[in-house]
Amino acid sequence: MSDFFNKTDLSRKDAENIISETLNKCDDGELYLENSKSESIVLDDNKIKNSGYSSDLGYGLRAVTGEVIAYSHSNEISKSSLKKSAENLYSTLKSKNGTYNHEIPKTNKKFYKDTNPIEEKSLNSKLEILKEVNSYTRAKSDIVQQVTASFAGEHKSVEIIRSGGEVLTDVRPLIRFNVSVMLEKNGKKETGVYGIGGRQSYDEYLGCDNWKKVCDEAFRIASVNLDSKPAPAGEMKVVLGPGWPAILIHEAIGHGLEGDFNRKKTSAFHNLMGQKVASEGVTIVDDGTLHNRRGSLTIDDEGTPTERTVLIENGILKNFMQDRLNARLMNTRSTGSGRRENYKHVVLPRMRNTMMLNGKYSQEEMIKSVDKGIFAVSFGGGQVDITSGKFVFNCTEAYEIINGKIGSPIKGATLIGDGPSILKEVSLVGNNMMLDPGIGTCGKAGQGVPVGVAQPSILINKMTVGGTQL
Amino acid sequence: MVKDQEYLKKTASFCINLAKKLGATDSNVFAMHSISETVNFRNKKLDESSRSDNLGVTLTTYIGKKKSSISSSNLTEDNIKDLIERCIETTKVTPEDEFNSLPDKELLATDIVDLNLYDDDHIENNEKIEYLKEVEEAAFEKKEIINTETGFSENKSNFILANSDGFLNGYKSSTFSASCVAVAKDSNNKMERDYEFTSTCHLQDMLRPNQIGKIAAKKTIQKLDPQKIESEKISIIFDRRISKGVLSVLASAISASSIARGTSFLKNKLNEDIFSSSINIFDKPNMIKGLGSRYFDSEGVKSEELKLVDEGVLKHYLVDTYNGKKLNLRSNGRNDGSSNLFFEKGSISYRDLLKLNQRTLYITETIGHGSNLVTGDYSVGATGFMVENGVFKYPVSEITIAGNFKDIFKNITLADDLEFKYSTNAPTMLIEGMVVAGK
Numbered sequence: 001m002s003d004f005f006n007k008t009d010l011s012r013k014d015a016e017n018i019i020s021e022t023l024n025k026c027d028d029g030e031l032y033l034e035n036s037k038s039e040s041i042v043l044d045d046n047k048i049k050n051s052g053y054s055s056d057l058g059y060g061l062r063a064v065t066g067e068v069i070a071y072s073h074s075n076e077i078s079k080s081s082l083k084k085s086a087e088n089l090y091s092t093l094k095s096k097n098g099t100y101n102h103e104i105p106k107t108n109k110k111f112y113k114d115t116n117p118i119e120e121k122s123l124n125s126k127l128e129i130l131k132e133v134n135s136y137t138r139a140k141s142d143i144v145q146q147v148t149a150s151f152a153g154e155h156k157s158v159e160i161i162r163s164g165g166e167v168l169t170d171v172r173p174l175i176r177f178n179v180s181v182m183l184e185k186n187g188k189k190e191t192g193v194y195g196i197g198g199r200q201s202y203d204e205y206l207g208c209d210n211w212k213k214v215c216d217e218a219f220r221i222a223s224v225n226l227d228s229k230p231a232p233a234g235e236m237k238v239v240l241g242p243g244w245p246a247i248l249i250h251e252a253i254g255h256g257l258e259g260d261f262n263r264k265k266t267s268a269f270h271n272l273m274g275q276k277v278a279s280e281g282v283t284i285v286d287d288g289t290l291h292n293r294r295g296s297l298t299i300d301d302e303g304t305p306t307e308r309t310v311l312i313e314n315g316i317l318k319n320f321m322q323d324r325l326n327a328r329l330m331n332t333r334s335t336g337s338g339r340r341e342n343y344k345h346v347v348l349p350r351m352r353n354t355m356m357l358n359g360k361y362s363q364e365e366m367i368k369s370v371d372k373g374i375f376a377v378s379f380g381g382g383q384v385d386i387t388s389g390k391f392v393f394n395c396t397e398a399y400e401i402i403n404g405k406i407g408s409p410i411k412g413a414t415l416i417g418d419g420p421s422i423l424k425e426v427s428l429v430g431n432n433m434m435l436d437p438g439i440g441t442c443g444k445a446g447q448g449v450p451v452g453v454a455q456p457s458i459l460i461n462k463m464t465v466g467g468t469q470l
Numbered sequence: 471m472v473k474d475q476e477y478l479k480k481t482a483s484f485c486i487n488l489a490k491k492l493g494a495t496d497s498n499v500f501a502m503h504s505i506s507e508t509v510n511f512r513n514k515k516l517d518e519s520s521r522s523d524n525l526g527v528t529l530t531t532y533i534g535k536k537k538s539s540i541s542s543s544n545l546t547e548d549n550i551k552d553l554i555e556r557c558i559e560t561t562k563v564t565p566e567d568e569f570n571s572l573p574d575k576e577l578l579a580t581d582i583v584d585l586n587l588y589d590d591d592h593i594e595n596n597e598k599i600e601y602l603k604e605v606e607e608a609a610f611e612k613k614e615i616i617n618t619e620t621g622f623s624e625n626k627s628n629f630i631l632a633n634s635d636g637f638l639n640g641y642k643s644s645t646f647s648a649s650c651v652a653v654a655k656d657s658n659n660k661m662e663r664d665y666e667f668t669s670t671c672h673l674q675d676m677l678r679p680n681q682i683g684k685i686a687a688k689k690t691i692q693k694l695d696p697q698k699i700e701s702e703k704i705s706i707i708f709d710r711r712i713s714k715g716v717l718s719v720l721a722s723a724i725s726a727s728s729i730a731r732g733t734s735f736l737k738n739k740l741n742e743d744i745f746s747s748s749i750n751i752f753d754k755p756n757m758i759k760g761l762g763s764r765y766f767d768s769e770g771v772k773s774e775e776l777k778l779v780d781e782g783v784l785k786h787y788l789v790d791t792y793n794g795k796k797l798n799l800r801s802n803g804r805n806d807g808s809s810n811l812f813f814e815k816g817s818i819s820y821r822d823l824l825k826l827n828q829r830t831l832y833i834t835e836t837i838g839h840g841s842n843l844v845t846g847d848y849s850v851g852a853t854g855f856m857v858e859n860g861v862f863k864y865p866v867s868e869i870t871i872a873g874n875f876k877d878i879f880k881n882i883t884l885a886d887d888l889e890f891k892y893s894t895n896a897p898t899m900l901i902e903g904m905v906v907a908g909k
Contacts, residue, residue: 233907392851466870
């Protein structure tokens with residue numbers, strides 16, 4: 001755990017006094033301190049391209065009254081700097097009057113260990129693995145034109161000091177290992193990307209030659225795409241594979257169920273609480289408590305313990321995801337969903353691990369039931385317009401389905417749909433739920449946070465596929 | 471106030487000297503400080519104020535052809551010393567790369583002509599609030615508008631770039647920006663959202679607040695009651711918000727790193743026709759008050775004006791030192807990509823462009839990351855309007871547009887309405903032969 005008051009003229013007592021004075025007439029707020037170390041090691045084009053290390057230290061002081069947030073952050077932890085921030089907050093909120101809510105739930109649980117992945121494995125051994133990854137992948141075939149492999153590791157210490165001196169802390173490890181392969185055959189180039197990661201040491205993911213599986217998968221996806229034909233254009237049935245394709249759930253309805261958009265009534269879901277928003281058999285939860293998962297947190301960035309929040313149960317909208325501010329204004333409680341990218345950003349309600357739970361059908365049954373459609377196995381990024389509800393995501397591995405059988409692979413196409421209606425189009429929910437491999441980052445208001453997704457295979461009756469073949 | 475040049479020079483020189491003492495044969499350091507203050511309004515009420523104070527240093531050390539880097543926001547001497555020691559240790563174990571080096575000395579920027587990129591004006595939060603009130607009042611004049619979110623941000627920054635070959639230079643810059651996002655509701659309770667914004671180096675050049683509010687409201691209301699159309703091949707017009715994206719794809723695809731790695735659909739296309747012969751594209755780093763202007767790139771190399779595409783022919787890649795050495799090309803000061811990148815304006819008016827075809831799909835927004843730089847394939851979600859005989863008929867949504875940039879580039883007709891609102895700018899653009907997927 002970092003000692004934020006070592007080597008500065010600001011003592012813990014000073015900080016507590018400034019916090020309590022600043023937040024005296026506010027509804028909520030805290031001093032958030034963060035010390036993060038991160039590394040990035042990249043092998044590309046047969047060479048180590050980058051071996052970078054970064055050390056970031058800073059604080060964010062936040063005061064909230066009514067609907068108004070005042071925030072000031074700096075990377076200079078000193079008495080003068082914190083006082084300057086306090087003055088800045090006061091100038092925004094001086095005319096407001098609130099009552100500080102001291103209540104915050106406590107937890108003894110921990111969903112990941114207090115390890116430092118960067119220091120646990122020597123730089124040399126990481127460099128060695130990347131070199132092996134490169135030679136292993138290139139040796140797979142002479143059509144391999146380019147291999148990029150990377151390690152990203154992070155160790156983040158967080159301390160939250162609330163008015164009155166209450167302190168909440170968390171130490172968060174996070175790693176990611178990624179491989180990208182480009183193949184070229186008969187003048188046609190295609191890439192395949194795969195990665196793994198989570199909140200544990202590198203070796204938990206790389207051991208037993210597990211890294212080879214990542215290389216194999218990246219190579220396999222690129223190979224499939226080499227044989228792809230142009231994608232169809234128009235509305236058709238879509239079968240989504242299990243695991244990572246659940247970013248459809250994340251984009252299509254997850255963002256629309258975040259508290260802020262619903263309090264502000266800009267989400268297409270804001271007036272649908274308690275109503276049927278999905279087919280029967282569709283249950284969706286957002287869970288921050290899965291051990292070692294990328295989207296898990298012991299406490300959120302306001303100090304609230306995370307939980308398993310049921311968003312949709314058997315088709316009925318049950319809960320939104322809330323931070324403290326939006327929960328207070330909507331007369332409910334925080335679901336431990338208050339997150340920020342780092343000390344430079346205000347807290348927003350965000351997703352953690354968003355999952356559609358199992359139904360009873362097999363993937364084979366779904367595919368058999370489709371006369372003409374596509375089977376989407378993996379996706380790149382997605383995006384949503386919260387207000388209109390329209391969302392997209394890009395296929396990185398997909399196949400046509402003809403007369404109940406999987407046919408040729410098709411080129412990466414965008415799928416577009418309408419969030420509030422898509423879940424009503426889900427006609428079959430599979431029995432093969434899978435978690436994603438631990439690679440997701442969600443962007444909102446310029447802030448990226450690590451998230452997870454999971455789902456079984458699902459059959460969607462009607463979606464627009466953005467190919468070029470009419 | 472942002473830290474002055476003397477402070478940043480002192481920090482940068484400290485790093486360069488210490489790196490040398492600890493065994494670096496070369497080094498490069500970037501030290502910066504920025505302060506930004508933002509006020510956000512929502513439905514005519516204050517929503518958020520934030521102040522951001524960012525200090526940071528990034529150091530790259532070389533030992534012969536070995537290289538590594540560190541960055542930190544903690545500029546205490548102890549911490550910097552620890553980090554530089556760590557950086558040197560990492561450099562030692564990192565394998566050699568024959569192309570690693572500082573830029574050639576004769577390419578470094580020397581004389582600097584003032585481009586007026588810094589405005590010392592400071593606008594207090596209560597003045598920002600007055601501005602935003604006017605924005606929202608203008609937007610709410612339209613009864614369909616049910617929600618507005620607006621923001622005003624002032625940003626000042628200063629930096630110093632130094633290297634062990636004696637380069638030591640930097641400058642202040644400023645940005646003032648304001649935006650308005652409006653939400654409108656139709657009779658079926660369906661909502662649409664659109665926006666307008668202004669972003670400039672100088673306070674006085676910003677759009678008037680009521681213009682921003684009026685435009686955001688108008689654009690939002692136009693989108694109400696959209697239709698989904700049939701899948702078809704149809705000519706498409708990109709609004710200026712979208713047409714500039716074609717240049718962003720070009721810039722990524724001709725970056726020396728994509729070319730050297732062989733992962734660009736424009737590899738080996740230098741001196742070949744990639745656009746139709748009417749197309750000229752410039753990248754001009756030396757525009758007065760330009761949002762993408764700079765005196766040199768992040769390696770200190772002078773950025774010259776480039777005519778990237780001349781009568782449809784690709785004339786330059788965007789070259790940095792490392793990839794330049796790999797490709798046997800000199801750096802043209804593009805380590806950070808393009809600067810003020812733009813199409814030369816076309817010869818047809820906006821109105822005439824709308825009338826060129828009997829039916830045209832006019833695109834105002836795309837969503838998704840559907841540009842594949844390896845293959846040139848393009849497929850994104852889109853919203854816009856159906857235009858018939860030059861007249862906007864009805865809004866369109868929940869469709870995708872798809873094609874390949876190799877074809878798109880050759881089928882572009884540009885209007886004469888180029889303006890400099892972003893760092894990358896294009897006139898309204900007609901593209902023939904793309905496929906729309908809808909019903």
